[in-house]
Structure formats: structure tokens, C-alpha cells
Amino acid sequence: MEDLLLLVHRMPYPPNKGDKIRSWHLLKHLAQRYRVHLATFVDDPDDWQHVPTVQAVCASAHFAALSPRAARLRSLGAVLRNRSLSFDYYRDAGLQGWVNQAVQQHGINRIVVFSSPMAQYADAWPQARRVIDFVDVDSDKWRQYAERKPWPASAVFGYEASRLLRYERQVAASFDASLFVSAPEAELFRTLAPESAARIGWFSNGVDTAYFAPADCASPYAPGDKALVFCGAMDYWPNVDAVQWFASDVLPPLRARDPALRFVIVGARPSAEVQALAAQPGITVTGTVPDVRPYVAHAALSVAPLRVARGIQNKVLEAMAMAKAVLVTPQALEGIDAGIGRELLLADGAQQWLVAVSEALAGPPAALETLGQAARARVIAAYSWDARLAPLDRMIETPAAQDAGAAPALWTPA
The missing domain is CATH 3.40.50.2000 (Glycogen Phosphorylase B;)
Structure with a gap:
């Protein structure tokens, strides 16, 4: 097996919490085909108990502790540098050092990034085949927040929307492929980053239909509710x-x-x-x-x-x-x-x-x-996970030169 670096903003476990569902299945899929070296943050103290489960899937792994309160304070410094708050929120010298060592030690030339703030850790390796799963257009989420929140929160969210979009466009322009969770998300980002439209695709989430199935279990509700x-x-x-x-x-x-x-x-x-x-x-x-x-x-x-x-x-x-x-x-x-x-x-x-x-x-x-x-x-x-993730393998392996003329739909599941 060849080596691959996976960068995830939150530890991809347990697989029943929001974006961890997608990142966990992504990790398991990649681990069947590559020796995966994982770098991720742990922002919930309860998640430390799951480190052995995640380590068992990986060739090596680095888990960086992240305090949401400290990270929020640290992110305020981004304003002085005119950059995204999310970028500084997930900025960590220790994690960057581990990534640099792993890439050099294992000769890694394939990098998969999950969530835009983690792209900063792949900046030093432009020669690698780099694929990012943005999941959502996060900058547009912040724009929607700004429209619904009163001042001063609206000003903060508006700032983050514009700076994060600028960073998302920079990442998409420098990476070999940019992926989203749905066709509408991918199409939205193509309109926001037209210069990268030919390298934008999507694969939707799957569902563990054996786990989420009709079940004969006791009701947690009071009779008559x-x-x-x-x-x-x-x-x-x-x-x-x-x-x-x-x-x-x-x-x-x-x-x-x-x-x-x-x-x-x-x-x-x-x-x-x-x-x-x-x-x-x-x-x-x-x-x-x-x-x-x-x-x-x-x-x-x-x-x-x-x-x-x-x-x-x-x-x-x-x-x-x-x-x-x-x-x-x-x-x-x-x-x-x-x-x-x-x-x-x-x-x-x-x-x-x-x-x-x-x-x-x-x-x-x-x-x-x-x-x-x-x-x-x-x-x-x-929506089975195997069907959803199948196109990812070709995206990771296809040389960038062959992607230039590819239609965006080439990367969508059949």
C-alpha cells in the first residue's frame, strides 16, 4: 500500500455526530486502499476515549488538543492579518510539525483534506496530489448568519464570510480537486470560484442502513405522547x-x-x-x-x-x-x-x-x-457509503494534467 496523509478538523469519531459521520467513513474507505497518516484535532474531552479506535485504522496518527474557548480568542488575531477567523482557530504549530515530519519520513505524495481550515497544513507540499473535501460552502453559511444576526454579531459573521470565501478560492485554485456534499453546493461554489470550476465536484453523504434501521426497542416517551x-x-x-x-x-x-x-x-x-x-x-x-x-x-x-x-x-x-x-x-x-x-x-x-x-x-x-x-x-x-465514496479513488489517483478538461459531473456518483 502507498502512504496518504489525511487532515481532518475534528477527530472523525464517534460516527454519529454531524460531520464526523462523513469523515469517519472517509477514513475507513481510504484505509482500505492506503496507509493513512491522520492529523486531527480533539475539541471535546469525551472524544479522547475514542483515540484507540481511530488509531487502529491508521498507519500513524496525531491528535492535537483544541480548547474551543482558547481557539476563539486566538482566532481574533486573524483580524489584524486580514484573514479568516477559521484559519487561526485551527492553527497549531505542533500539528504542522507532525505533518511535515510524516510527509518527509514516508514520502507521502497524496494528501486528502477534510474542511477548508485544514488546507493550511498542506501548503508546503504543492507537489503532492491534493484533494479537499470542503463538504459545505462554509463562507456562505457565515453569510447567512450575518443576514439573520443583529449587530455586532452580523459584522463579525460578515467579515468571516468574505475572508473565508477568499481563502476557499485560494485553496480550490491550488488543489487538484475540490469536493462538496451535494450538487447544489458544488454548483454554488462554481459560481463563487469560476476560475476553479473544472476541478469542482461532489459526493453525497451515505447512511449506515444496518445501524439506522427499523428497530424493536423500548419507547423513551410517556404513554399517550x-x-x-x-x-x-x-x-x-x-x-x-x-x-x-x-x-x-x-x-x-x-x-x-x-x-x-x-x-x-x-x-x-x-x-x-x-x-x-x-x-x-x-x-x-x-x-x-x-x-x-x-x-x-x-x-x-x-x-x-x-x-x-x-x-x-x-x-x-x-x-x-x-x-x-x-x-x-x-x-x-x-x-x-x-x-x-x-x-x-x-x-x-x-x-x-x-x-x-x-x-x-x-x-x-x-x-x-x-x-x-x-x-x-x-x-x-x-445512499450507501460504498456507492457514495467510489468516485473518490479516481480523484486521488488521476494526474492533475488529465483533469483540466474534465466536466464537473465526472466526479459525481452514478
């Missing part, structure tokens, strides 16, 4: 915004008609705003749970009321894989190829959500079961 469940990291602002909006604009009129309805928010590290929602009638905030699957399996409906979103929502695919009826916003649907009304439900705005939830729960249970079964069949057919 009709749970509308939302799963996600609850310190992530788009998730916080989603549940706050649902709790204020959608849930009260629903509960006025049916007091048995309960909005259940499942996810680690709930922010103060999310914790405060638990004081409202009909809302449960669980915090960290050992397994999200019982909450999804026994819910009346899985909901994804996201108003700001980038890329593919794993939470939606996982609920579909469990044969659960899912109701989403257009933002949460982005990048997911599924039949509206046949494999999932769609609503935009509070009034449509009121109607959609009411009609879904008032109809015959068999209708939701049929929709859920169709959803699982769709995920099995189109």
Missing part, C-alpha cells in the same frame, strides 16, 4: 434557530388542537436558549443520550425545520433509513434526492407546517408507514 422529534448537535446555531422557530411559531397552535403533541429535542450540548425551551409546555430537551434511535423509532414524526442549512442533513437521511416519516423545510431537503409526498414530506413557512403536521397525524397510520418504508428503500438504493 405524540412525539415530534428533532435530532442534532444543539450547540450548532442553525439547529438552535430551527427549534426556537418551531417552538414559537408552529408548536403552540398544534398543541392547542392536540395537547398530546410533544416536541422532543434530542442532541448533545444544548445551548442556554435550547435549555430554556424545556420550560415551555409540551417541550422536552434531552441533552446527550446514549442512542438516538429509540427517540426516532417511537416518534410520531421526525421534523427538520431548518431555516439555515448547508449541504446534506444526515439527520434526515438517518430518520428515512429507519423508515420514519420525515417533514422537512426546503433548506433541509437540499441535496437529498427523494420524492415529495412519496418518500418524505415538505413544508415552507409556519402555516404550511401547521397543515402538514396536522394532516400527517390525522391520516391513517398506514399512510405514514408506507411513506416510511418508501423512504428507507430510497436510502438503501441511493
Whole structure:
């Protein structure tokens, strides 16, 4: 096997947390074909227990401790240098030293980067075949934050949007291939970085359909509860915004008609705003749970009321894989190829959500079961990880000279 360097911004484990799902399967896929040397950060103390699991997949690995509070303070220095806050947030001399030594010691000439701030660690090795998985257009996420947040937060987010986009364009121009999580994300970045359009592609997330499957498990809900469940990291602002909006604009009129309805928010590290929602009638905030699957399996409906979103929502695919009826916003649907009304439900705005939830729960249970079964069949057919990751191998191996005339669709899964 040949050697390959993989740079990931957060330790890719456990594989049930947001972007760690994608990075973990990426690591496992690469480890079947290369001797992988992994450099990554650990920003959650609970993740140190998983180091042996990750090390077992790698030829070598370096785990750099990252304190989010210290990193935020350090990132402020980026303003003096007119560069992205994210760049300085993930800047670490020790990690750079380990990368330099690994590349030289093992003669590494293939580098895969996961998330744009990690590209800085590959700057010294332009002769290598370098592929970056941006996942999402993060700069556009910051732009959306700026539009929704009051000053001074809007000014900070606007600054980061412009500086990060500048850096993303620099990375895409110097790397051999730039990948995203969906066709819309890739197309958006082509419009923002037209100079790199011929080297921009995508591969969507997959789902572990053996793990996320219909299961016979005990219900975590009280008898008689009709749970509308939302799963996600609850310190992530788009998730916080989603549940706050649902709790204020959608849930009260629903509960006025049916007091048995309960909005259940499942996810680690709930922010103060999310914790405060638990004081409202009909809302449960669980915090960290050992397994999200019982909450999804026994819910009346899985909901994804996201108003700001980038890329593919794993939470939606996982609920579909469990044969659960899912109701989403257009933002949460982005990048997911599924039949509206046949494999999932769609609503935009509070009034449509009121109607959609009411009609879904008032109809015959068999209708939701049929929709859920169709959803699982769709995920099995189109979103297995092996199928999703297959195009990556050719991107890593293809000489850059052969890419120049390639159509962007060349890098999309069949």
C-alpha cells in the first residue's frame, strides 16, 4: 500500500455526530486502499476515549488538543492579518510539525483534506496530489448568519464570510480537486470560484442502513405522547434557530388542537436558549443520550425545520433509513434526492407546517408507514457509503494534467 496523509478538523469519531459521520467513513474507505497518516484535532474531552479506535485504522496518527474557548480568542488575531477567523482557530504549530515530519519520513505524495481550515497544513507540499473535501460552502453559511444576526454579531459573521470565501478560492485554485456534499453546493461554489470550476465536484453523504434501521426497542416517551422529534448537535446555531422557530411559531397552535403533541429535542450540548425551551409546555430537551434511535423509532414524526442549512442533513437521511416519516423545510431537503409526498414530506413557512403536521397525524397510520418504508428503500438504493465514496479513488489517483478538461459531473456518483 502507498502512504496518504489525511487532515481532518475534528477527530472523525464517534460516527454519529454531524460531520464526523462523513469523515469517519472517509477514513475507513481510504484505509482500505492506503496507509493513512491522520492529523486531527480533539475539541471535546469525551472524544479522547475514542483515540484507540481511530488509531487502529491508521498507519500513524496525531491528535492535537483544541480548547474551543482558547481557539476563539486566538482566532481574533486573524483580524489584524486580514484573514479568516477559521484559519487561526485551527492553527497549531505542533500539528504542522507532525505533518511535515510524516510527509518527509514516508514520502507521502497524496494528501486528502477534510474542511477548508485544514488546507493550511498542506501548503508546503504543492507537489503532492491534493484533494479537499470542503463538504459545505462554509463562507456562505457565515453569510447567512450575518443576514439573520443583529449587530455586532452580523459584522463579525460578515467579515468571516468574505475572508473565508477568499481563502476557499485560494485553496480550490491550488488543489487538484475540490469536493462538496451535494450538487447544489458544488454548483454554488462554481459560481463563487469560476476560475476553479473544472476541478469542482461532489459526493453525497451515505447512511449506515444496518445501524439506522427499523428497530424493536423500548419507547423513551410517556404513554399517550405524540412525539415530534428533532435530532442534532444543539450547540450548532442553525439547529438552535430551527427549534426556537418551531417552538414559537408552529408548536403552540398544534398543541392547542392536540395537547398530546410533544416536541422532543434530542442532541448533545444544548445551548442556554435550547435549555430554556424545556420550560415551555409540551417541550422536552434531552441533552446527550446514549442512542438516538429509540427517540426516532417511537416518534410520531421526525421534523427538520431548518431555516439555515448547508449541504446534506444526515439527520434526515438517518430518520428515512429507519423508515420514519420525515417533514422537512426546503433548506433541509437540499441535496437529498427523494420524492415529495412519496418518500418524505415538505413544508415552507409556519402555516404550511401547521397543515402538514396536522394532516400527517390525522391520516391513517398506514399512510405514514408506507411513506416510511418508501423512504428507507430510497436510502438503501441511493445512499450507501460504498456507492457514495467510489468516485473518490479516481480523484486521488488521476494526474492533475488529465483533469483540466474534465466536466464537473465526472466526479459525481452514478
